[in-house]
Amino acid sequence: MAKITMTVNGRQVSGQCDDRTLLVHFIRENLGLTGTHVGCDTSQCGACVVHMDGKSVKSCSTLAAQAAGSDITTIEGLAANGELHPVQAAFKANHGLQCGFCTPGMVMTAVDMIRRHGGQLDEATVRAELEGNICRCTGYHNIVKSILAAAAEMGGARVAAE
Amino acid sequence: MGVEGIGARVARKEDKRLLTGKGRYTDDMSVPGMKYAIFVRSPYAHAKIRSIDATAAKAMPGVIGVLDGKQLLADGIGNLICGWMIHSKDGSPMKMGAWRPLAHETVRYVGDAVAIVVADSVAEAKDAAEAVVVDYQELPVVTDATKALEQGQPQLHPEAPNNLIFDWQIGDPAATDKAIASAAHVTEITIHNNRLSPNPMEPRATLGIYDGGDEHYTCYTTSQNPHVARLVMSAFYNVAPENKLRVIAPDVGGGFGSKIYIYPEEIVCLWASKRTGVPVKWTSDRTEAFLTDAHGRDHLSKVKMAFDANNRIIGLKVDTVANLGAYMSLFSSAVPTYLYATLLSGQYDIPAIHANVRTVYTNTAPVDAYRGAGRPEATYLLERTMETAARELGVSPAELRRINFIRSFPHQTPVIMNYDAGDYDASLDAAMKAADWNGFAARKAEAAGRGMKRGIGMSCYIEACGIAPSAAVGSLGAGVGLWESAEVRVNAVGTIEVLTGSHSHGQGHETTFAQLVADRFGVPIDSVNIVHGDTDKVQMGMGTYGSRSGAVGMSAVVKALDKVEAKAKKIAAHLMEADESDIVIENGELKVAGTDKTVPWFQMALAAYTAHNLPPGMEPGLKEGAFYDPANFTFPAGCYICEVEVDPETGVTKIIQFVAADDFGNIINPMIVEGQVHGGLAQGIGQALLENVHYDPENGQLLTASYMDYAMPRADDLPSFKVSTSNTPCPNNPLGIKGCGEAGAIGSPPALINAITDAIGNNRLTMPATPQKVWAAAHAAN
Numbered sequence: 009m010a011k012i013t014m015t016v017n018g019r020q021v022s023g024q025c026d027d028r029t030l031l032v033h034f035i036r037e038n039l040g041l042t043g044t045h046v047g048c049d050t051s052q053c054g055a056c057v058v059h060m061d062g063k064s065v066k067s068c069s070t071l072a073a074q075a076a077g078s079d080i081t082t083i084e085g086l087a088a089n090g091e092l093h094p095v096q097a098a099f100k101a102n103h104g105l106q107c108g109f110c111t112p113g114m115v116m117t118a119v120d121m122i123r124r125h126g127g128q129l130d131e132a133t134v135r136a137e138l139e140g141n142i143c144r145c146t147g148y149h150n151i152v153k154s155i156l157a158a159a160a161e162m163g164g165a166r167v168a169a170e
Numbered sequence: 171m172g173v174e175g176i177g178a179r180v181a182r183k184e185d186k187r188l189l190t191g192k193g194r195y196t197d198d199m200s201v202p203g204m205k206y207a208i209f210v211r212s213p214y215a216h217a218k219i220r221s222i223d224a225t226a227a228k229a230m231p232g233v234i235g236v237l238d239g240k241q242l243l244a245d246g247i248g249n250l251i252c253g254w255m256i257h258s259k260d261g262s263p264m265k266m267g268a269w270r271p272l273a274h275e276t277v278r279y280v281g282d283a284v285a286i287v288v289a290d291s292v293a294e295a296k297d298a299a300e301a302v303v304v305d306y307q308e309l310p311v312v313t314d315a316t317k318a319l320e321q322g323q324p325q326l327h328p329e330a331p332n333n334l335i336f337d338w339q340i341g342d343p344a345a346t347d348k349a350i351a352s353a354a355h356v357t358e359i360t361i362h363n364n365r366l367s368p369n370p371m372e373p374r375a376t377l378g379i380y381d382g383g384d385e386h387y388t389c390y391t392t393s394q395n396p397h398v399a400r401l402v403m404s405a406f407y408n409v410a411p412e413n414k415l416r417v418i419a420p421d422v423g424g425g426f427g428s429k430i431y432i433y434p435e436e437i438v439c440l441w442a443s444k445r446t447g448v449p450v451k452w453t454s455d456r457t458e459a460f461l462t463d464a465h466g467r468d469h470l471s472k473v474k475m476a477f478d479a480n481n482r483i484i485g486l487k488v489d490t491v492a493n494l495g496a497y498m499s500l501f502s503s504a505v506p507t508y509l510y511a512t513l514l515s516g517q518y519d520i521p522a523i524h525a526n527v528r529t530v531y532t533n534t535a536p537v538d539a540y541r542g543a544g545r546p547e548a549t550y551l552l553e554r555t556m557e558t559a560a561r562e563l564g565v566s567p568a569e570l571r572r573i574n575f576i577r578s579f580p581h582q583t584p585v586i587m588n589y590d591a592g593d594y595d596a597s598l599d600a601a602m603k604a605a606d607w608n609g610f611a612a613r614k615a616e617a618a619g620r621g622m623k624r625g626i627g628m629s630c631y632i633e634a635c636g637i638a639p640s641a642a643v644g645s646l647g648a649g650v651g652l653w654e655s656a657e658v659r660v661n662a663v664g665t666i667e668v669l670t671g672s673h674s675h676g677q678g679h680e681t682t683f684a685q686l687v688a689d690r691f692g693v694p695i696d697s698v699n700i701v702h703g704d705t706d707k708v709q710m711g712m713g714t715y716g717s718r719s720g721a722v723g724m725s726a727v728v729k730a731l732d733k734v735e736a737k738a739k740k741i742a743a744h745l746m747e748a749d750e751s752d753i754v755i756e757n758g759e760l761k762v763a764g765t766d767k768t769v770p771w772f773q774m775a776l777a778a779y780t781a782h783n784l785p786p787g788m789e790p791g792l793k794e795g796a797f798y799d800p801a802n803f804t805f806p807a808g809c810y811i812c813e814v815e816v817d818p819e820t821g822v823t824k825i826i827q828f829v830a831a832d833d834f835g836n837i838i839n840p841m842i843v844e845g846q847v848h849g850g851l852a853q854g855i856g857q858a859l860l861e862n863v864h865y866d867p868e869n870g871q872l873l874t875a876s877y878m879d880y881a882m883p884r885a886d887d888l889p890s891f892k893v894s895t896s897n898t899p900c901p902n903n904p905l906g907i908k909g910c911g912e913a914g915a916i917g918s919p920p921a922l923i924n925a926i927t928d929a930i931g932n933n934r935l936t937m938p939a940t941p942q943k944v945w946a947a948a949h950a951a952n
C-alpha cells in the first residue's frame with residue numbers, strides 16, 4: 009500500500025493503493041471515473057486510453073504508482089464547460105460510436121493523433137494509427153470519418169488562429 | 171419527413187452520455203458493501219471432480235466466502251436449459267445433458283466454473299481462487315463434431331449416446347434425390363463455417379444484490395433481454411420468483427448474440443449474495459470471455475446442387491454437422507435448424523430442398539447465436555455453391571443468379587418460409603453498378619501488370635428477421651413467444667416516455683424510437699425519453715436479437731401510439747367542441763382541420779390529467795400500452811460485391827472495394843442503418859479473413875484466448891465501405907420495416923471468399939483465408 013498523488017482532469021487527487029494497482033483501476037475504483045474502460049487483458053484493445061502528461065497511454069498497462077506526480081486527462085476531462093470537445097462532437101455528428109464501450113479510448117487516441125499530425129491526417133494514417141484500438145460495432149468506417157472531420161476542423165481552426 | 175421524424179438522419183440522443191464517459195455499464199455500478207467475485211474454472215476440457223478443498227482459500231486475506239456446486243445443488247438452484255425443443259427425424263426429443271451453473275461432478279470444457287470466491291477486492295479474490303484445490307481426474311477429450319459422432323469417442327453426457335443431440339431434417343428427401351438423379355449438372359462442395367467468438371468490447375459482468383429485509387434480489391447484468399433473463403431465472407433456475415427479482419441491463423457494450431443467454435455467473439452471483447450477505451460483482455476478463463461466452467457457427471456441410479439443362483436449380487441437398495459445445499445454450503438448438511435450414515432457398519426458386527442436421531456435444535464452449543445466427547451459415551453455403559456452379563457451368567455469376575431469382579411474391583419455399591416482398595434484381599443491379607463490375611476486366615489486367623492477382627466476387631443473401639410470430643415459433647418448438655411490448659406515457663406537461671421491451675446495446679433505440687413519436691405528434695425528440703432495460707420499469711419484453719427491434723419492437727410502439735392518438739383527439743375535440751374525426755395533429759398541436767382552432771399538445775395533456783373538462787365517461791390520464799405479435803418474419807435481402815487483390819508472393823489479401831446494396835424495407839434513420847451495415851460487414855470480413863476459434867484437438871485447450879491469438883478486425887484490415895439501399899417496404903408490419911442488424915455479417919463472407927478464389931483460380935479455400943492458406947491455394951492446382 010502506498011499513497012499516490014496525481015493531477016486528474018485538472019484536480020489534484022490522492023489515494024491509497026497496492027503497488028500492483030493499475031492506473032485504470034485507480035481511476036475507476038479510487039476516483040470513481042468509470043468512463044475509462046477495460047476491454048482486454050493483453051494491452052490490445054485501447055478501451056483504457058487516457059492522456060498522461062499530454063500523451064496517450066494505455067492505463068491498463070501503467071501502474072498507478074508510475075503515474076504519481078503526473079498530469080492525467082480522462083474522457084471525463086475532455087469536454088470543457090459542458091461543450092463537447094471537437095473530437096467528441098465529430099464522433100456524434102458522424103455516428104462514430106454505437107455501444108460506446110470503445111469510444112472513450114477511441115476519442116482519447118484520436119485527440120492525441122490529431123495533436124501529432126494536425127490537419128495533415130489522411131485515411132491511411134488514421135487507420136494505421138488506430139492499430140491499438142479495437143471496435144466491434146462500427147467497422148471503423150464512421151470512426152475514421154469522425155477523426156478526419158475533427159482533424160479538418162481543428163486543423164482549420166488552428167490555421168485561422170495563427 | 172420532419173427534421174426529426176421517420177427517415178431523418180438524426181444524431182443520436184445517447185451519444186453525449188457515451189462520449190463524455192457518463193455511460194453506465196454494469197461494471198461501473200457500485201453499491202454500499204459490494205464485494206468482488208472470481209470464478210474458479212476448470213483447466214481441463216474433460217475431467218471428473220474428485221474433491222474441492224477451499225480451506226486454505228477461505229483463510230486468505232479479504233476472503234468473504236468460497237462456495238461450490240454441491241452447495242448450489244443443495245440450495246435447489248436448477249440446471250441451465252435450452253429453450254427450444256427440437257425433435258429428431260425419428261420423433262425423439264433432443265437429448266439435453268445437465269448443465270450445472272457450478273459443476274460438482276464433471277467438467278466438460280476448459281473454463282467450466284466449479285466454485286466462486288468472494289473477497290474484498292478483485293486481487294484478493296484472484297489470489298484466493300488460486301488457492302482453491304480441486305482434485306481432477308482427467309478424461310479423454312473430443313473437440314471436433316464429426317469426430318465426436320464416431321464410435322469409441324469420449325462421451326460427454328449419459329443422456330446423449332455418441333454425443334448426438336438430435337438428427338433433424340427439413341424438406342422433401344425423395345423429391346430432392348429424384349431431382350439430383352435427373353439433373354443435367356450437379357455441383358458438389360464441402361463447406362466449413364469456422365467457429366467464432368462474438369467479442370463485444372464490453373466483457374460480460376453482473377452484480378447480484380440480495381436484500382434480506384424484503385427477500386428481494388436485484389441483478390445488474392450485461393444482457394440483450396433482461397426480461398427473458400428474469401423469466402428464465404425464476405421459472406427454471408429457481409433463483410427467486412419473478413416478483414422478488416429485478417433485472418437491470420443498463421448501458422450494454424455490444425452483444426451480437428452473446429448476451430442473449432443466461433450464463434452461470436448471473437445465477438451464481440445472486441445466490442452467492444444471499445449466501446454471503448454482501449452484494450457480489452463479477453466482471454469477466456477477456457480470457458474468460460473467450461473461454462466462456464457462447465461461440466458462433468462451427469458447421470461442416472456437404473452440399474449437392476442440381477441444375478437442369480437451362481441452368482435452373484432443380485434441387486438442393488445439404489448434410490450438416492453442427493458443433494454445440496459442451497452444453498446446450500439457451501437458443502442453441504434453433505440456430506442450426508429453424509434459423510439456418512429454413513433459409514436454404516436463398517433468393518432462388520428451388521423446387522426441392524432437403525437438409526439433414528446433426529448437432530453434437532464436444533469438449534468446447536457452448537455454441538449459440540452469433541450475429542446472423544444460422545443465416546450466415548446458410549448464405550455462405552449457398553453463395554459459395556452458386557459461385558462454384560457458375561464456374562463449372564461457364565456462366566457469369568450474375569447470370570446464374572438472375573436465371574434463378576424469385577420474382578413473384580408471396581413466394582412459398584420448400585423449407586417453411588413464405589417470402590412476402592423483395593426485388594432481387596434491383597439490389598444486384600445496384601451493387602454491380604456501384605462496383606463498376608463491367609470495368610473489372612481492365613482493372614484485373616492492370617493489376618496483373620503489377621504482378622498482383624485481382625478477383626471479384628458476389629453474394630446475394632436473404633435472411634429472416636423480425637422474429638417472430640409467436641404461434642408459428644411455438645409450433646416449431648420455441649419455449650417463449652416472440653412478440654414485443656410498449657407503453658407510451660404522456661406526462662401532464664406533454665413530455666413523453668416510451669417504455670419498450672426491446673433493448674439497445676449500440677443500436678440507438680433512444681433516438682430511433684423517439685423519432686417515431688416526433689413523427690407522429692410533431693413534438694421535438696428531446697421531449698421524448700425511451701425507457702428500457704429494467705424489469706421494474708418495463709413490465710415485460712422479449713429483448714433485442716434477430717434484427718427484431720425495428721420490425722417488432724417499434725411496431726408495438728406504433729400500436730400504443732395509435733391508442734394515445736385516438737384518446738388525445740377525443741380530448742382535443744371535446745375542448746374545441748369539434749368532431750374528433752376532424753382533429754389533425756401537426757407540429758405539436760391538435761387542430762380542427764380547415765379552421766384556425768388549435769390546442770397545443772401540452773394543453774391537451776394537462777387537460778387529461780386535471781380532468782376538469784373531459785368527455786363524459788372518459789378516464790383521466792394519458793397512458794397506453796400494446797403488445798405486438800408479428801404476422802410473419804420479414805425478409806431483408808441484398809447483394810454484396812467484393813474486389814480483392816492478392817499478392818502471390820505473400821498470400822496477403824487486400825480488399826480494394828466492398829459494396830453493399832441492401833433492401834431493408836422502410837428506414838427510420840439512414841445514418842444508424844448504415845452504421846449497422848458497416849459493423850456487420852466488419853464482422854463478416856473478420857470471419858472470412860482473420861477470425862478463428864481454435865482448440866487443441868488433443869487436450870481441448872483453447873489456443874485463441876486473447877487478442878494476441880484471436881485476430882479481431884482492426885481499422886487497417888478494412889476499407890471504407892460503399893453502402894446503399896433500394897427498399898421494398900415490408901407489407902406485414904405497420905412501419906414497413908425489415909431489419910438491418912445482421913445483414914452485413916450474413917452477406918459478406920461468401921462475397922469475399924468468392925473474390926479470393928476468383929483471384930487465385932483455386933476454389934479450395936476455407937475461412938479464415940489467412941495469407942498462409944491463400945498462398946498455399948494460389949500455388950496448388952485447383
Ligand code: FES
Nearest residue numbers: 047052053054068
Ligand atoms: S484494456 Fe487496455 S488495451 Fe485493452
Ligand code: FES
Nearest residue numbers: 106107110143145
Ligand atoms: S462502439 Fe461498440 S465497440 Fe466501438
